[in-house]
Amino acid sequence: MPPIKIYQVGHIPSPLRRIWNAFTDNPFAFAGFWAICCLILLALFGPLIAPFSAAHQDPQALLLPPSWDPAGTVEHFLGTDDLGRDIFSRLLHGAHLTFGMALAIVATALVIGFVIGSISGMMTGLKSSILSHLLDALLSIPSLLMAILVVAVTGPGLSNVFWAVGIALTPQFVRAIHQAVHEELQKEYVTAARLDGANPLQIFWYVILPNILDTMIIQTTLGISAAILDIAALGFLNLGAQAPSPEWGAMVAQGLDNLLTAPWTVTIPGVAILCCVLAINLVGDGLRSALSPIRH
Amino acid sequence: MARYLARRLNLFFATSLVLFVVMFSVTAKFPVDHTVALTGIHAPTAEEQASINEAYRLDKGQVSQFIAYLEQRLSGNLGISVTSQNPVFNELTAVLSASFELAFVAGAIALLLGIPLGVLASLSKHKITQHTIMAITLTGYSIPVFWLGLSLSLWFGVRLGWLPISGQINLLYEIKPVTGFLLIDILLWDSRYAWSAFVDALQHIVLPAVTLAVLPFTVVVRITRSAMMSIMEKTYIKAAEARGLRTYTIVMRHALPNAFIPVLKNLGLMLGAFASYAIVVEVIFSWPGVGAWLVSGIYQRDYTVIQGGILAVALIIIFLSILIEVLHTAINPLSRKELYAAH
Numbered sequence: 001m002p003p004i005k006i007y008q009v010g011h012i013p014s015p016l017r018r019i020w021n022a023f024t025d026n027p028f029a030f031a032g033f034w035a036i037c038c039l040i041l042l043a044l045f046g047p048l049i050a051p052f053s054a055a056h057q058d059p060q061a062l063l064l065p066p067s068w069d070p071a072g073t074v075e076h077f078l079g080t081d082d083l084g085r086d087i088f089s090r091l092l093h094g095a096h097l098t099f100g101m102a103l104a105i106v107a108t109a110l111v112i113g114f115v116i117g118s119i120s121g122m123m124t125g126l127k128s129s130i131l132s133h134l135l136d137a138l139l140s141i142p143s144l145l146m147a148i149l150v151v152a153v154t155g156p157g158l159s160n161v162f163w164a165v166g167i168a169l170t171p172q173f174v175r176a177i178h179q180a181v182h183e184e185l186q187k188e189y190v191t192a193a194r195l196d197g198a199n200p201l202q203i204f205w206y207v208i209l210p211n212i213l214d215t216m217i218i219q220t221t222l223g224i225s226a227a228i229l230d231i232a233a234l235g236f237l238n239l240g241a242q243a244p245s246p247e248w249g250a251m252v253a254q255g256l257d258n259l260l261t262a263p264w265t266v267t268i269p270g271v272a273i274l275c276c277v278l279a280i281n282l283v284g285d286g287l288r289s290a291l292s293p294i295r296h
Numbered sequence: 297m298a299r300y301l302a303r304r305l306n307l308f309f310a311t312s313l314v315l316f317v318v319m320f321s322v323t324a325k326f327p328v329d330h331t332v333a334l335t336g337i338h339a340p341t342a343e344e345q346a347s348i349n350e351a352y353r354l355d356k357g358q359v360s361q362f363i364a365y366l367e368q369r370l371s372g373n374l375g376i377s378v379t380s381q382n383p384v385f386n387e388l389t390a391v392l393s394a395s396f397e398l399a400f401v402a403g404a405i406a407l408l409l410g411i412p413l414g415v416l417a418s419l420s421k422h423k424i425t426q427h428t429i430m431a432i433t434l435t436g437y438s439i440p441v442f443w444l445g446l447s448l449s450l451w452f453g454v455r456l457g458w459l460p461i462s463g464q465i466n467l468l469y470e471i472k473p474v475t476g477f478l479l480i481d482i483l484l485w486d487s488r489y490a491w492s493a494f495v496d497a498l499q500h501i502v503l504p505a506v507t508l509a510v511l512p513f514t515v516v517v518r519i520t521r522s523a524m525m526s527i528m529e530k531t532y533i534k535a536a537e538a539r540g541l542r543t544y545t546i547v548m549r550h551a552l553p554n555a556f557i558p559v560l561k562n563l564g565l566m567l568g569a570f571a572s573y574a575i576v577v578e579v580i581f582s583w584p585g586v587g588a589w590l591v592s593g594i595y596q597r598d599y600t601v602i603q604g605g606i607l608a609v610a611l612i613i614i615f616l617s618i619l620i621e622v623l624h625t626a627i628n629p630l631s632r633k634e635l636y637a638a639h
Contacts, residue, residue, distance in 0.1 A: 141315070141568070141606065141610045141613075142568040142569065142571040142572040142575075142609070142613070143568070143569075143572050144571075144572040144575050144576070145571070145572075145575075145590070145605075145606050145609060145610065148590060148591070148594045148602060148606065149322060149602070149606060151594060152322075152326060152594060152597070152599065152602050153322060153325045153326060153327070155327075168568075225438065226569070229440055229441075230572070232440050232442075233440065233441070233442055233572065233576050236440075236442045236576070237442075237576065237579060237591060238595075239591075239594065249440070249442070252440075252442065252443060252446070256446070259446065259450060260450075260454065263450060266443070266446055266447075267443075267447070269443075270440060270443030270446070270447070273440045273443065274435075274438055274439055274440065274443070277438035277439075277440070278434065278435060278438040280438075281434055281437060281438050282434065285434065
């Protein structure tokens with residue numbers, strides 16, 4: 001026999017649950033969330049489901065239009081490029097280069113930025129200002145210039161993109177986290193904790209950290225979309241991923257020779273980048289508005 | 297305020313010094329002879345080698361070398377270009393003005409269109425208008441700039457044939473450089489073709505400027521909208537409404553000046569991304585600016601050009617971002633509170 005409910009029990013959702021509910025209430029953000037989940041799966045398993053390999057050249061099918069065009073075939077769903085390589089397969093192979101590398105770069109930048117930003121944010125006076133302003137010099141070098149500098153020293157290649165974009169992104173994380181910590185430090189609940197006898201480490205870990213998590217999440221989504229655009233731009237300028245690579249920006253650059261006769265070789269990788277960044281920005285926007293009632 | 301200005305100036309010098317240290321140590325790592333990386337002179341004669349050694353104090357310690365490097369670079373000696381054998385400084389001044397022109401036009405488009413649209417988006421009560429504007433800005437924010445530039449030039453340049461897609465002006469016109477800024481030079485040009493040259497130059501600038509304006513435009517719309525929405529809730533706006541002021545007056549006199557403050561702040565934060573976008577746009581539209589010059593420099597491994605270009609662009613960005621910060625403090629009394637509070 002089930003227990004009889006005598007009292008009306010009001011269920012109060014936890015803060016995390018409330019953020020999730022606010023986030024899922026926004027259909028666009030939720031769609032973006034699913035798109036990102038699919039992209040992560042594609043970045044991991046894309047090469048397994050791709051019908052052709054990235055370098056497979058079919059001399060019978062040069063510059064084939066996409067399948068919805070009367071001249072296209074279903075076999076090459078998104079058409080082929082000037083060497084007869086299947087664009088759909090190359091997109092799948094390139095997902096982990098463009099999207100996966102952006103995730104790796106942002107994760108690295110987040111860890112480094114978190115350590116430096118929270119140390120410099122907790123400190124006051126001259127030390128803090130030296131640490132934060134030192135990075136302003138790096139922040140003032142745009143990511144593309146940084147990449148040009150790295151390429152000048154080491155030569156082009158995909159691994160250099162990691163360093164170039166990473167060095168350009170890290171100061172942004174440092175600055176955002178530094179400012180967030182610094183702002184929280186002024187508030188009265190931190191003073192209350194200090195009066196209770198908490199040491200700086202406890203103040204940081206138990207008092208400040210939960211309150212700067214939202215800043216970190218938002219900065220991360222911004223960082224990922226910036227990293228994808230930077231990686232693609234470097235690939236396009238031939239400074240990042242080199243010619244046969246299926247990196248999406250490099251694919252646009254390779255299609256450039258056939259822009260007039262076969263515009264889909266440029267359009268389709270571009271649309272892929274656009275959708276990828278759009279999904280991330282949708283999630284970022286949704287998270288921002290879901291977190292904002294807590295922030296204010 | 298004077299103390300604040302002194303601190304900002306100090307920050308400018310300190311940041312520039314760090315930049316020079318970074319450039320100095322990177323120059324030593326370029327995969328060519330150190331003298332070539334510093335001066336751009338291939339196979340110098342014995343006298344040239346001696347004068348290079350003396351100018352850059354190559355026989356002294358690292359600190360002494362750095363001071364010599366700083367002296368040379370600050371006196372305008374950026375070496376000569378490895379490929380064209382011209383002084384890098386002269387090439388730099390020629391390309392910088394073209395870049396400034398493009399950036400200025402793009403920035404003007406973004407501000408002139410972005411602020412009114414942001415205000416409209418914040419005032420409109422229609423869900424559809426709001427969603428449309430937000431969707432457009434989010435797409436504009438996510439679009440890869442090189443792809444946008446290519447698509448625009450494919451449609452408006454090639455398919456429709458409305459606008460030229462490369463260069464700054466038709467080669468038929470030979471404009472004497474006076475100020476370096478082409479549009480101003482044409483207006484100063486005393487010729488009966490001046491007007492047609494001006495129209496031609498304007499047509500050339502449309503596509504690159506529109507492509508470059510997309511990023512700042514979307515940022516301006518979004519920031520203006522969110523700032524206006526929070527300001528319109530404030531009690532002083534309610535008070536102005538209660539006094540019976542017209543909406544136009546309320547928006548223009550009381551709300552917009554306050555909404556401009558966060559826009560200004562974000563313009564400063566956006567400078568780096570804007571410069572990156574400008575480089576790509578210049579490459580796509582063959583705009584003879586510093587970005588296209590730098591990228592061709594890296595293709596040819598022209599190390600003096602790379603150094604000079606990066607130094608110039610980074611110094612300009614440091615200067616502008618500090619200038620915007622000072623302006624932000626000057627027009628925003630609230631941020632001055634933090635100046636005097638001790639923490």
